[in-house]
Amino acid sequence: MTSLLLTRRQFLYASGILGIASFSLKAKTSIANTLRKGKMAYNAKDYNRLLGMEGFSDTLLKNHFTLYQGYVTNTNKSMDLLDQLLKEGKTGTPEYAELKRRFGWEFNGMRLHEYYFENLGGKKGIHKTGKLYQKLAQSFGSYEAWEKDFKATGAMRGIGWTILYQDILDGRLINFWINEHDMGHLSGGMPILIMDVFEHAFMIDYGLKRADYIEAFFRNINWEEAEKRLLLHKG
Numbered sequence: 001m002t003s004l005l006l007t008r009r010q011f012l013y014a015s016g017i018l019g020i021a022s023f024s025l026k027a028k029t030s031i032a033n034t035l036r037k038g039k040m041a042y043n044a045k046d047y048n049r050l051l052g053m054e055g056f057s058d059t060l061l062k063n064h065f066t067l068y069q070g071y072v073t074n075t076n077k078s079m080d081l082l083d084q085l086l087k088e089g090k091t092g093t094p095e096y097a098e099l100k101r102r103f104g105w106e107f108n109g110m111r112l113h114e115y116y117f118e119n120l121g122g123k124k125g126i127h128k129t130g131k132l133y134q135k136l137a138q139s140f141g142s143y144e145a146w147e148k149d150f151k152a153t154g155a156m157r158g159i160g161w162t163i164l165y166q167d168i169l170d171g172r173l174i175n176f177w178i179n180e181h182d183m184g185h186l187s188g189g190m191p192i193l194i195m196d197v198f199e200h201a202f203m204i205d206y207g208l209k210r211a212d213y214i215e216a217f218f219r220n221i222n223w224e225e226a227e228k229r230l231l232l233h234k235g
């Protein structure tokens with residue numbers, strides 16, 4: 001996800017194909033951080049570099065890392081179980097159908113947390129001459145208008161995610177709200193900046209003061225990482 005180019009994996013993820021096309025893993029019990037015979041399980045990434053980040057307690061972050069690791073484990077488990085049901089000819093069962101529906105929750109929970117943690121830990125502000133700043137100004141009229149809209153989206157009542165997407169066909173940037181992450185994503189949307197606004201992301205440190213959490217998030221955005229996600233759209 002650090003490539004400037006639209007890799008096949010990025011395209012498949014953004015277009016929602018990857019989650020459907022990844023059911024060829026061997027049916028064995030698996031946990032995160034395992035490498036099975038010739039097949040890769042998803043590995044939980046280490047975000048301990050974020051510990052000590054201003055505005056985020058280590059207790060909050062460690063709890064959040066544990067929650068993320070659960071998504072990775074359950075993504076692998078779901079893939080294994082679905083593969084097993086396929087091999088056993090049980091695709092017409094309620095178990096198969098419910099796991100298929102469940103998979104988006106686990107996979108997106110894993111991947112969105114990775115985008116979120118990776119777009120944190122920055123110590124520099126956004127480069128005003130950079131591609132992302134210019135694209136935000138182009139899409140929203142000004143950087144300030146984008147920031148106001150992104151923060152307002154995150155402050156809405158309810159739990160979910162605030163996502164700055166790039167429309168990979170059109171190139172424009174769009175602020176978006178996701179309630180529960182197994183549904184409602186923009187088709188063809190490439191996540192550029194992710195802010196977790198589920199209560200576990202802030203209540204340990206901020207209680208109900210979500211606006212203070214959003215300000216802390218903004219003080220720690222890794223803008224270089226976000227800019228790397230921006231596709232080299234020619235439009």
Ligand SMILES: [Fe+2]
Nearest residue numbers: 113196198201
């Ligand atoms: Fe979270």
